[in-house]
Amino acid sequence: MKKNVVIGFLGIQLDAGKKRRWRPSIAVTQHGSFPVHRIELLYDRAFHRLASNVKKDIEDASPATEVLLQQVDLRDPWDFQEVYGALFDFARDYGFDEDREDYFVHLTTGTHVAQICWFLLTESRHVPAKLVQTSPPRGDDGEVTGRYNIVDLDLSRYDALQQRFDLIAEEYNALLKAGIETRNTAFNSLIERIELVATNSDAPLLLLGDTGTGKSELAERIYELKLQRRRVKGRLVHVNCATLKGERAMSSLFGHRRGTxxxxxxxxxxxxxxxxxxxxxxxxxxxxGLDEQAMILHAVETGRFLAVGSDHEITSRFQLIAGTNRNLGQLVSEGKFRPDLYARLNLWTFRLPSLTERREDIEPNIEFELNRAEKLLGNRVGFNVDARARYLDFAVSPATPWPGNFRDLGASVQRLCTLAPRGRITLTLVEQEIDALESQWTSALANPDDTLLRDLLGDRTDEIDVFDRVQLAYVIRMCRKSPSLSATGRVLFAASRASKTSRNDADRLKKYLDRFDLNWSAITAE
Structure with a gap:
């Protein structure tokens, strides 16, 4: 059976018995339902005599209790830093043996600062103990034991509290997902990670993802989460950096002085x-630009920046979220993005998957878009059964590219809702929408090399390997830029012609084109 060990401060007033007969450090050892096998009394050397008297009184009242006096000198028992440091050192050197002993921190004695420090050390498990609070007896019937209460700060032991924490976490995750019941495991894990970072850190966040994956919407919801968790008090300022061009970019970001x-x-x-x-x-x-990047980095790290035309720095403390659909690491290697800013942003990087990587989430997102359309249009619109089946089959098909991701999906559902007769989306309307999407994507996704070759070769293009198509398209473009077959050959074969005895570049190019049944006249006539 484990031994119960109580640790607490000597009560200078209460344990001296100056105000009442009840003395907490003695009384805590006198409860039959809570046997105390050892009590550790922390005291200042100025009160050594009182500590010795209390020790003797405990041994008389509870002979089975071992009393150990621990001298802990404090210049100012109301100085939080000093008290916490002293108790932390005590805990570090104590040598807790949890296999043989259960520990209890007595909160009744000591200053309020000491009680707060005990609580913090116990909650963080630097002191692996429960809290025990004693109180004097009611009335004045001569009883001196009083009452005690024990509190265990290990919250994992409280199922109801844990369930409440889980529900709150689910609410935060739902906020970040706009209430959509997403099914993609990787995306749900990503959201859980973002929720932890957003609620526990003020460091910059970098959101990566293709156009239309929802970076802007997620940034807004992260802001709402931070606002709810009281990590920010100000507003969300959304800046599309692509619109900040030229000399006015600095002014827009950092402001300027009058007349500048x-x-x-x-x-x-x-x-x-x-x-x-x-x-x-x-x-x-x-x-x-690189100059703006340098000033942004300085502002993030110091909370200060210079307005254009000003000699005095302005203070602004904000949390940064950055978004991009580009590979910043590659831009750094190309000298187009500052490595120091990239390193600062790269602490928390989250890549949002494309719609085609989350096809199982398309159906709940369609429901979300229907609800959004209802708010915009003022009336509820729904699919006919056959129309819904056809549209969903098309939407989740691996052959459907969704190049604009959720932006494409949202626009498509909004069109269907706007055109729906009497609030019902019909199969005919769905077929028309699918035809329009495929036509739109065919134009937008057309491969320029493929288009160029089909203009010259027609269906024979399909007989050419993809690798050869790229090379042939480049050769054709060079032919159309040059005045003659020989001039084109000199450009194309510049590296190899020096090692050849014959430098008939025109003949080499003519033979290359013959492989595809092409000639100079046919190419340049286009």
Whole structure:
């Protein structure tokens, strides 16, 4: 059977018995239902005599209890830093043996600062103990034992609390997913990770993903989550960096002083200052110039920046979310993105999967778009059974590319809802929408090399390997840029012609084109 060990401060007033007969450090050892095998009393050397007297009184009242006095000197028992440091050192050196002993921290004695420090150390498990709180007896009938209560701060033991925490986490995840019952395992795991980071860290977040994967919408929901968790108080400032071009980019971001941008121009606060206390979302951050990137990095790290034309820095503390559909690592290697800013952003990077990677989420997203269309149009629209089956079959098919991702899906459902007669989406309407989407995507996704070759070769293009198509398309473009067959050959064979005895480049090019039944006249006539 394990031994019960109580640890607590000597009560300078209460244990001295100056105000009442009840003395907590003695009383805690006198409860038959809570046997105390050892009590550790922490005391200051100035009160050594009182500690010795209390030790003797405990041994008289509870002979089975071992009393150990632990000298802990404090210059100021109300100084949080000093008290916490002293108790932390005590806990580190104590040598807890949880296999043989159960530990209890006595909160009744000691200053309020000491009680707070005990609580923090116990909750963090630096002191592997439960809390015991004692109170004096009711009335004045001569009883001196009083009452005690024990609290275990190991929250994992409380099923109801754990379930509540789980429900709250689910609510936060639902917020980040806009309430959509997503089914994709990888995406759900991504959202759970974002929720943990957003609620526990103020560091920048980098959202990666193709156009239409929902970076802007997710940034807005992350802001809402941070607002609910009281990690921010200010507003969300959404900046599309692709619109910040030329000399006015600095002014838009950082503001400017009166007259700096031209005669009579007033002071401008700038977007970074507008984001003070909130979140700054820099969408398409790769579009910023290197100078703007340097100033953004300085502002993120220091909370300060210079407005254009100002000699004094402005303070703005904001949390940064950046979005891009480009490979920033590659841009760094090409000298188009600052490596120091990339390193700062790359602490928390989340890649949003495309719609084609989440086909199991298409059906719940269709429901979401129907609900959104209802709010926009003011009436509820639904699918006929056959129309819904046809549209869903098309939407989840591996052959459906969805190049615009959720943006394409949302626009498609909105068109269907707008055109639906009497609030019902029919099979005919779905077929028309599918034809329109396929036509639209065929034009947008057309391979320029394939188009070029089909203009010259027609269906024979399908007989050419993909590798050869790329090379042949390049040769054709070079022919159309050059004045003659020989001039084209000199450009195409510049590297190899130096090692050849015969430098008839025109003949080499003519033989290459003959492989595909092409000639100079046919190419240049187009």
């Amino acid at each position: 941008m031209g005669t009579g121009s007033p002071d401008r606060r700038g977007l970074l200052r507008e984001a003070d206390g909130g979140v700054l979302f820099l969408d398409e951050i790769n579009e910023l």
